[in-house]
Each structure stands twice: as structure tokens, then as C-alpha cells.
Amino acid sequence: MSDPANLWHWHSQPHPDRTLVTLAGELDLSSVEQLSDRLTATIAATPTVDVDLAAVTFIDSTVISVLVSAHHAAALAGGALTLLHPTGQVQRVLIITGILPLLGPDNPLAPRA
Amino acid sequence: MSNDRPISATKAVRYSDGCHEAAAARVGYGPRMVSGSADYGQAPTPSNIEGVLLLVVVFTAELVPEVRHTLTAAVARAGLSGDEGEDFVLAVHELVTNAVRHGGGSGELRLHRQPGRLTCQVRDHGGGTSADVPALPNANVPGQRGLWLAHHLTGGLTLDTSPHGLTATVSADLCPPDEP
Incomplete structure (x- = not known):
């Protein structure tokens, strides 16, 4: 049986004004609760969060829900959540659902590095 | 109840691909070829899909990644x-x-292969679900994208409600290598 704990990985690198979160693997219903909790804690520490998706190979609608909710929480706290480097299936899903214009690096709230 | 009802012929036009449109036109209604006698662990529901049964899985939440x-x-x-x-x-x-x-x-997942096409049917045990495919919500809205994605990615999602639950069906066209 697949162990959800081994399907995905989280690494966060805090900086004084922002946090870089690097995700990897497959994210789905089995990971969204933990992903949501960790994003909430990260946003509480620094409201500006960059999420690197380069090593993520699968996301679904439940993951998109968590990312959009985290985006609202970050904006409410005066920051922004920005999705970086999606590829393959992840990029396609973010594009067809219209999420990338809102949360991609070109979104109006994304601070320039 | 509606188990003997033939599956709706879903729209298969997608990505303006000539091969796939040709395959869609050839979707077979040939002799019933359902085979397989899986051990369900619960009351099996008769399939209303023609074709070769490739996979039957009874699932719960913890099995989602494995499925x-x-x-x-x-x-x-x-x-x-x-x-x-x-x-x-x-x-x-x-x-x-x-x-x-x-x-x-x-729920229960069944994957069938028909001439030129794969069809997957997912049955659950919920009640009162709408049989309409929702529209894509605005990017600002957190949820409600699951069934829209299933519909959009396959070019056609069929939803049937019954007192026993919801039956959702999607198809994808296969491009045979010997296509003339």
C-alpha cells in the first residue's frame, strides 16, 4: 500500500522577509491537511511565501483549494503566496483552472525579488 | 435501478485531433464482452458498460493514492x-x-477497454448529489473544481444519480497504431 507520508516532501527555507517552500512528489487528498497546516504556520511567520513546484509531479483539485486558501491568508496578512516553476501535469492543471495568473510569479501581488 | 440503461455516448471531440475524432466515430457497440470476476468484498453492482473489463477496484479514502x-x-x-x-x-x-x-x-472503479476507447466508471454510495457538471469557479474560489476537471480533461463526464449513489463515467480515445 502507498504510504502518503512518502508520496510528498516539504522543505522550507525561512528568510527575514519571506519563506521559500520547496515541495516534491505527489500531492493529493492524503496530503492536503498537513500541507494546509504547514502553509498556515509558514504564513504566520512570514506572509510572503514562495512555493517551488519544480519537483512536484501530481496535484489535484484538493491541492488547488489549499493553495488558493493559503493565497487568501497570505494576502490578508499583507503578503502573497507565489507558485514557482510548475512543470508537466502540475503546470497544465494550474493553467486550465486559471490558477497560474492568480498565483504565478506574474500575479499583481507577487513582490519582485 | 438504472443499471440496464445504456451509457450515454459522451462527446469525444477534444484538442481538434483528427485521429481522436476518427476514433470517436468508431466507438463500438459490438457484442457484450464483459469478463472478469473480481472479489468485491461488498455487493457488486452490475456494469452497464460494454467492452473488456481491465480493472475493478473497491476503494476508501486511504487507498486513493494506490488506486x-x-x-x-x-x-x-x-x-x-x-x-x-x-x-x-x-x-x-x-x-x-x-x-x-x-x-x-x-466506491468502486471499473476500467473498460472498448474498440478505440477507454471508459472508466466510478460509483459511490452518496445521496442527493446533483447530476450537473459544475462550471469552473473563479480562480479566487478555493474549491469546486474536481468534477469540472474530470469533465474538461476527458471532453465529457456523464453523471447518473440513483437512490444507491452517484455513477460517474469518463472516456478517453485510444489511437491505434494501425489506424488507416
Whole structure:
């Protein structure tokens, strides 16, 4: 049986004004609760969060829900959540659902590095 | 109840691909070829899909990733790979996720191969679900994208409600190598 704990990985690198979160693997219903909790804690520490998706190979609608909710929480706290480097299936899903214009690096709230 | 009702012929026009439109036109209504005698662990529901049964899985929430991996392998073996294979797997995964979240926590997946086409049916045990495919919500709205994705990625999602639950069906066209 697949162990959800081994399907995905989280690494966060805090900086004084922002946090870089690097995700990897497959994210789905089995990971969204933990992903949501960790994003909430990260946003509480620094409201500006960059999420690197380069090593993520699968996301679904439940993951998109968590990312959009985290985006609202970050904006409410005066920051922004920005999705970086999606590829393959992840990029396609973010594009067809219209999420990338809102949360991609070109979104109006994304601070320039 | 509606188990003897033939499955709706879903729209298969997608990505303006001539090969796929040709395949869609050849969807077979040939002799019933359903085979397989899986051990369900619960009351099996008769299939209303013609074709060769490739996979039957009874699932609960904790099996969602494993079901997806099993389906990915079965879909690849059936000849659907690359982006189209990934799209079909995500579409079915969304139906499975919908079943465990809103359809009573469990369900049954059946993958069939018909001439030129793969069809996957997901049945759950929920009640009162609307049989309409929702529109894509605004990017600002957190939820409500699962069934839209299943519909959009396959070009046609069929939803049937019954007192026993929701039956969701999606298809993908196979491009046979010997296509004239």
C-alpha cells in the first residue's frame, strides 16, 4: 500500500522577509491537511511565501483549494503566496483552472525579488 | 435501478485531433464482452458498460493514492500514455476523490477497454448529489473544481444519480497504431 507520508516532501527555507517552500512528489487528498497546516504556520511567520513546484509531479483539485486558501491568508496578512516553476501535469492543471495568473510569479501581488 | 440503461455516448471531440475524432466515430457497440470476476468484498453492482473489463477496484479514502498508481499502470498498458494518459488518470482520480469526500467515503472503479476507447466508471454510495457538471469557479474560489476537471480533461463526464449513489463515467480515445 502507498504510504502518503512518502508520496510528498516539504522543505522550507525561512528568510527575514519571506519563506521559500520547496515541495516534491505527489500531492493529493492524503496530503492536503498537513500541507494546509504547514502553509498556515509558514504564513504566520512570514506572509510572503514562495512555493517551488519544480519537483512536484501530481496535484489535484484538493491541492488547488489549499493553495488558493493559503493565497487568501497570505494576502490578508499583507503578503502573497507565489507558485514557482510548475512543470508537466502540475503546470497544465494550474493553467486550465486559471490558477497560474492568480498565483504565478506574474500575479499583481507577487513582490519582485 | 438504472443499471440496464445504456451509457450515454459522451462527446469525444477534444484538442481538434483528427485521429481522436476518427476514433470517436468508431466507438463500438459490438457484442457484450464483459469478463472478469473480481472479489468485491461488498455487493457488486452490475456494469452497464460494454467492452473488456481491465480493472475493478473497491476503494476508501486511504487507498486513493494506490488506486491512482494502479490506474496509471493499467491505462499505460492499454495504450494511453503521455499527457493524455495523465489527463485521464487525473479525471478518474477526481471522481474517486469526489466519491470518498462526498459519496459516502467509498466506491468502486471499473476500467473498460472498448474498440478505440477507454471508459472508466466510478460509483459511490452518496445521496442527493446533483447530476450537473459544475462550471469552473473563479480562480479566487478555493474549491469546486474536481468534477469540472474530470469533465474538461476527458471532453465529457456523464453523471447518473440513483437512490444507491452517484455513477460517474469518463472516456478517453485510444489511437491505434494501425489506424488507416
